Structures are given as C-alpha cells and as structure tokens.
Amino acid sequence: MNMAPFLPFTRPDIDEETIAGVVEVLRSGWLTTGPMARKFEDTLSEFFGGRTVRAFNSGTVTMEVALRMLGIGEGHEVITTPLSWVATANVVLTVGARPVFVDIDPVTRNIDASRIEAAITPRTRAILPVHLAGLPCDLDRIHAIAQQHGLRVIEDAAQAIGSGWNGRRVGSFGDYASFSFHPNKNATSIEGGCLVLPPDADVHMAEKLRLQGVVRSGLDGMEVDVVGGKANLTDVAARVGLGQLARLTEFNERRHALARRYFELFDQTAVAARGVELPVRDFAATNWHMFQIVLPADIRRAAFMQALKDRGIGTGVHYPAIHLFALYRRLGWKDGDFPHAERVGRSIVTLPLFPAMADGDVERVVSAVDAILRTSP
Numbered sequence: 001m002n003m004a005p006f007l008p009f010t011r012p013d014i015d016e017e018t019i020a021g022v023v024e025v026l027r028s029g030w031l032t033t034g035p036m037a038r039k040f041e042d043t044l045s046e047f048f049g050g051r052t053v054r055a056f057n058s059g060t061v062t063m064e065v066a067l068r069m070l071g072i073g074e075g076h077e078v079i080t081t082p083l084s085w086v087a088t089a090n091v092v093l094t095v096g097a098r099p100v101f102v103d104i105d106p107v108t109r110n111i112d113a114s115r116i117e118a119a120i121t122p123r124t125r126a127i128l129p130v131h132l133a134g135l136p137c138d139l140d141r142i143h144a145i146a147q148q149h150g151l152r153v154i155e156d157a158a159q160a161i162g163s164g165w166n167g168r169r170v171g172s173f174g175d176y177a178s179f180s181f182h183p184n185k186n187a188t189s190i191e192g193g194c195l196v197l198p199p200d201a202d203v204h205m206a207e208k209l210r211l212q213g214v215v216r217s218g219l220d221g222m223e224v225d226v227v228g229g230k231a232n233l234t235d236v237a238a239r240v241g242l243g244q245l246a247r248l249t250e251f252n253e254r255r256h257a258l259a260r261r262y263f264e265l266f267d268q269t270a271v272a273a274r275g276v277e278l279p280v281r282d283f284a285a286t287n288w289h290m291f292q293i294v295l296p297a298d299i300r301r302a303a304f305m306q307a308l309k310d311r312g313i314g315t316g317v318h319y320p321a322i323h324l325f326a327l328y329r330r331l332g333w334k335d336g337d338f339p340h341a342e343r344v345g346r347s348i349v350t351l352p353l354f355p356a357m358a359d360g361d362v363e364r365v366v367s368a369v370d371a372i373l374r375t376s377p
C-alpha cells in the first residue's frame with residue numbers, strides 16, 4: 001500500500017561515538033559494574049542537582065529497592081495510579097504490600113491528586129505517582145498531602161527524564177525518584193534504571209539491596225546482613241547511558257518540536273470534532289516521552305492500529321488499566337472500579353515520536369489518522 005519505510009512508534013538513537021565507546025569497554029577487560037557505572041552515577045547526580053543517585057539494571061528494581069528501604073511490606077498500602085506500565089503496581093505486590101489505586105484525571109491521564117486523600121488509611125505508607133508520557137503529576141499537591149499524612153513519595157519517573165516541574169527538573173527535588181533507561185525511554189542504557197535518594201536514605205542499604213546484601217571491607221573482608229538482589233548495572237550498559245545523557249537535551253528538544261508539529265497538523269483536521277482526545281499541550285514541563293491520543297468509543301482500537309500498520313505506521317498501547325489484569329482481578333479489583341483509567345486504557349494509542357523522526361513523518365501519521373477516522377463508520 002505504501003512504499004515508505006515502516007515507521008515504528010519509537011526507536012533508540014545510538015551514535016557512532018557511543019558504539020565506539022562500547023567497543024572500548026568490551027576490550028577493556030572489565031565488563032560488569034566498574035568505572036563506567038560509577039561515571040554514569042556521577043553524571044546522573046550532576047544532572048539531578050547533586051542529589052545522591054545509584055544506578056541499577058532496571059527502572060523496576062529501583063522502585064522495589066525504594067519500597068524496601070522504607071520498610072514497606074506486608075500489611076502496608078501504597079497509593080498509585082491504575083494507568084501505568086504494570087511494573088508500577090507489581091513492585092508493590094513484590095514487597096508484600098497492597099497497591100491502592102486512585103483513578104486518573106482523564107485530561108492529564110495522571111493520578112488525580114484531588115482523590116488521593118480519600119484513599120489514605122492507617123496502613124498507607126507511600127504515594128507512588130507516575131509521570132505518564134513524561135507529563136509531571138501535580139508534585140506540589142502530592143508532596144503536601146504526603147507531608148500532612150506522614151507518607152513517603154516514590155516518583156515513578158521512568159518516562160520523565162528531563163521533565164520539569166515549576167522550573168525544577170523532575171528528580172532534582174522531592175523524596176525518592178525512579179528512572180528507567182529501557183530502549184523505549186528518552187535516554188537508554190539498553191536495560192537500566194536509576195534511583196535518586198533523599199538525604200535521610202542509607203546509601204549503603206541501596207547498594208546492599210542492589211547486590212546480594214554484600215559489604216566488602218579491606219582486601220579479604222565480606223559480610224552479608226540483609227537479603228539483596230542482583231540488580232547492578234554493567235559498564236557496557238553504563239557506557240551506552242553516558243552517550244545518551246550527553247544528548248538528552250538535543251533529544252528532548254527534537255521531541256518537543258515534533259509534538260508541536262503534531263498539534264499544528266491535527267488542528268488542521270477534523271480529528272477533534274471526531275471525538276479524538278489529544279494530549280495536554282504542554283511545552284514547559286513534559287519531556288514528550290510519548291504522543292498519545294485517545295480514540296472515541298465508536299472506533300475499535302485494534303482496527304485503527306491495523307489500518308495504520310497497513311500504511312506502514314507503528315503504534316503502541318501504553319497502557320491497559322492495571323487493575324483489570326487477571327492477577328489484579330484475582331486480588332479483588334473489577335470493571336467499573338476506576339472508570340477514567342478503564343476508558344483511557346481501552347482507547348489510548350501511542351503515535352510515533354522519537355528524535356530521529358523527520359517532520360515529514362509527522363505529516364504522514366496525521367494524514368493517515370485523519371483518513372482512517374474519515375472512513376471509519
């Protein structure tokens with residue numbers, strides 16, 4: 001149908017200098033956690049305004065470690081959003097606590113901060129907000145609620161590297177903040193993540209939980225006093241991450257420009273009149289991790305995605321509502337519990353947005369979306 005190359009919804013951009021750097025690491029004789037991982041942590045710490053940062057091998061384990069560091073487990077509750085990558089809620093279950101979902105604001109698609117207080121119980125220990133697509137949650141309000149009720153905040157900022165809140169970089173202030181460097185994110189280390197720690201955190205505990213609980217001393221000393229995991233970042237991965245951080249500003253600026261172009265072009269179509277919901281037009285706070293539209297109820301998402309695919313355009317679903325997965329239904333959640341998250345989760349589509357995209361690609365996507373909606377019943 002179309003001779004243009006297939007356009008994926010995202011694609012990492014690894015430059016030749018980074019590839020050469022990886023080759024150097026491979027030849028260095030030291031592959032796992034070493035000097036590159038430490039340099040990556042130092043660079044991240046600088047990026048987050050001098051805060052303490054530790055690198056891990058995923059942006060999932062970072063949240064699990066934060067929960068464990070706060071002593072959150074059996075009998076405790078953690079307030080979070082039902083509209084996220086399932087990792088956000090899974091980590092709460094992993095440590096033995098119970099996620100308490102609070103419905104989203106359908107406009108921002110983030111947790112509706114005005115509903116959080118009603119969900120607090122004597123068992124609540126933390127709020128785990130997610131900055132979906134890189135658009136920050138209302139962090140002032142969330143931190144105020146946490147302070148008032150003696151709760152901790154763990155930001156799932158997996159998608160929000162380079163995002164800002166009232167002129168401050170997400171992760172440069174607040175309590176715990178977790179980032180992911182999965183290849184789909186704005187900066188990647190292949191797999192990887194980092195945890196920004198608050199001043200009262202025990203950094204050694206973060207390190208112990210990262211690697212088997214081991215503490216070394218002197219040349220031959222080793223002690224273990226806590227069950228740790230296996231979540232250290234390799235130097236190979238860290239070298240990729242360093243190459244990406246160096247270009248993050250450039251990447252995010254390009255994402256902004258492409259998002260602007262999406263709005264300009266969509267405004268010239270009838271998609272809004274057709275009932276399609278565009279993302280929040282924010283060019284101050286978000287890092288434009290994703291450009292997501294929500295389809296009207298009468299459009300079948302799978303058919304819409306297939307029609308785009310037939311035109312050589314890839315899309316994604318981020319995400320179905322977590323509480324409706326079989327695992328969570330088994331734990332008591334059901335249809336109708338969080339109507340906004342359910343509707344958005346059923347109808348949201350991620351359109352292509354990545355730094356190496358050409359302006360012409362945006363035009364191609366918008367005209368395809370417009371054409372498909374015109375011919376849809």
Ligand SMILES: *Cc1c(COP(=O)(O)O)cnc(C)c1O
Binds near residue numbers: 057087159181191
């Ligand atoms: C990517 C992502 C994670 C998990 O990150 P991994 O590095 O894949 O473990 C968690 N939460 C959200 C919202 C994400 O997008």
